[in-house]
Amino acid sequence: MSQIQEYQIELLVGDITTLPVDAIVNAANKTLLAGLGGVDLAIHSAAGPGLQTECWTLNGCETGEAKITGGHALPAKHIIHTVGPVYTGAEEEPLLLAECYRNSLNLAKENDLHSIAFPAISAGSYGYPAEEAAQITVKAIDAWQKENPSYDIRVIVVCFDEEMLQVYRQAMGLL
Numbered sequence: 001m002s003q004i005q006e007y008q009i010e011l012l013v014g015d016i017t018t019l020p021v022d023a024i025v026n027a028a029n030k031t032l033l034a035g036l037g038g039v040d041l042a043i044h045s046a047a048g049p050g051l052q053t054e055c056w057t058l059n060g061c062e063t064g065e066a067k068i069t070g071g072h073a074l075p076a077k078h079i080i081h082t083v084g085p086v087y088t089g090a091e092e093e094p095l096l097l098a099e100c101y102r103n104s105l106n107l108a109k110e111n112d113l114h115s116i117a118f119p120a121i122s123a124g125s126y127g128y129p130a131e132e133a134a135q136i137t138v139k140a141i142d143a144w145q146k147e148n149p150s151y152d153i154r155v156i157v158v159c160f161d162e163e164m165l166q167v168y169r170q171a172m173g174l175l
């Protein structure tokens with residue numbers, strides 16, 4: 001009999017900026033200033049100019065690290081900004097991508113947040129192959145949940161389209 005791994009991760013398809021959760025995660029760039037596209041631009045546009053003002057005070061963010069701001073005009077209470085690796089195929093990139101998830105979850109716990117929604121970090125303009133990114137995401141979230149078994153937090157991964165949803169379903173063994 002084969003064992004079925006059940007993950008405590010919710011998958012949603014849609015626009016992360018609409019979610020009324022404790023924190024949404026931004027796939028930001030190292031400056032933490034509004035990007036030119038992708039989920040970063042969508043978050044800054046929906047949150048309003050107060051977000052950019054707050055981000056100026058944070059002095060940027062290194063790849064794999066995470067910083068928190070208020071949610072401003074978003075339905076989410078907070079935004080956790082993390083910087084994924086730009087994909088080149090280098091050896092350290094899976095670890096850096098996993099660190100984005102781990103450090104974001106650590107920051108959520110430190111701030112007593114109990115629901116968090118992630119986009120597919122690095123899987124857009126930063127070029128990470130979706131299948132690899134999805135496997136790293138699922139493993140990193142699962143490892144964190146196993147290290148923090150008594151901390152109650154709803155973890156959502158938001159897929160921007162149906163295609164990405166199928167990639168995540170595959171990574172979670174649901175297909």
Ligand code: ADP
Pocket residue numbers: 014015016017027028037038039040042084119120121122123124125126127128158159160164
């Ligand atoms: P990165 O620069 O880290 O690759 P991107 O923003 O370019 O980040 O893309 C990351 C993922 O976020 C992609 O799968 C993209 O389709 C998705 N995305 C873009 N806008 C949104 C949004 N409003 N809500 C959820 N996901 C989004």
